[in-house]
Amino acid sequence: MGRFSKMHGLGNDFVVIDARAAPVAMNEARARAIADRHAGIGCDQLIVIGDAPDADVSMQIFNADGSEVEACGNATRCVPLFIGRDVTIRTRAGLLDARLIDGGASVDMGAPRFDWDAIPLAYPMDTLTMPASWEELPAPAAVNVGNPHVIFFVDDLDGVDTARLGPMIEQDPLFPQRVNVNFAQVVGDGHIRLIVWERGAGLTRACGTGACATAVAAIRRKLVHGPVTVTLPGGDLIIDWRPSGSIRMTGPATHVFDGEADWSRF
Structure with missing residues (x-):
């Protein structure tokens, strides 16, 4: 056991x-x-x-x-x-x-990376405002924070069909290792609402690396100033980043219960 x-x-x-x-x-x-x-x-x-x-x-x-x-x-x-x-x-x-x-x-969380081949993307392009989009979504940004993220800044987050668009974008050939898909709305100078379609997991209550990537992209685009409060369905994370520096993420962690299992049965 x-x-x-x-x-x-x-x-x-x-x-x-x-x-x-x-x-x-x-x-x-x-x-x-x-x-x-x-x-x-x-x-x-x-x-x-x-x-x-x-x-x-x-x-x-x-x-x-x-x-x-x-x-x-x-x-x-x-x-x-x-x-x-x-x-x-x-x-x-x-x-x-x-x-x-x-x-x-x-x-x-270390320093973010922005080169197209560090995301990675399938071919060279600007990652701050990508010359690519899907349906009515605006041109996104791409950031690697240890894993690949694409970020869409929208005017009305509640109007985005995240469950349909998320898997479509995650598996697009532009992303050879698939990608985490972030749908974000800036609601104040230091405040962003965020929903993340996670690569391999789907819609989750929260995504820490998504919050990091989104805050970094928003600061690079001068949409907000850090530190940034990122509000996800599960609650808030505080993300602090200065250009050329590393990302500091602060937020809750909870122990629920302990158990035993026979791993050979899985």
Whole structure:
């Protein structure tokens, strides 16, 4: 039997497995089965905590569809709560620093990248105002914050059919590694409303990396000044970024319950 914790960040929920003492063989099929909300435990992302030679812990992240991804901001905030102290975390996106605060955590998410081949896109183009769009959506921006994001700034967020447009854009050939799709509305100088269609997970209550990418794109376009409050369906995140610097994300993290499971049954 293996132990796990159920956690969430603003309703973006995770099954967190500590594989440091007892390694867990994880693959796409097993991760998808664990994430299944009817036949498994159920989560947006599965998080596997392991050892790392250059950090306190490592973090593997699997989406609900079983695909392994580079970064997850809400999950990163849960790691210091899971470990019980401030930690450095080795991820596929790089080394992250996560600090406990009252009710959650503050995470240095590293510096964003804007080159077309760092997103990545299928061919060269300006990533601040992309010469591409879908239906009535305005020209988006693209940012990589450890994983790829495209951001649409719209006048009326409630009028956007996110459930239909999200998967269409996620799987567009312009994005060879697929993409997280952010639909944003600026509602004040330091305030953005955001809905995210997450690559491999669909519509979630919150997306930390999406909030980071959206705030960065809005600051680059001079739509807002930082720090930025990003309001997602699950609640608020505070994103602070200065050009040429790293992104600081601050927000809640919640431990829900602990459990045991036989991973060989998944």
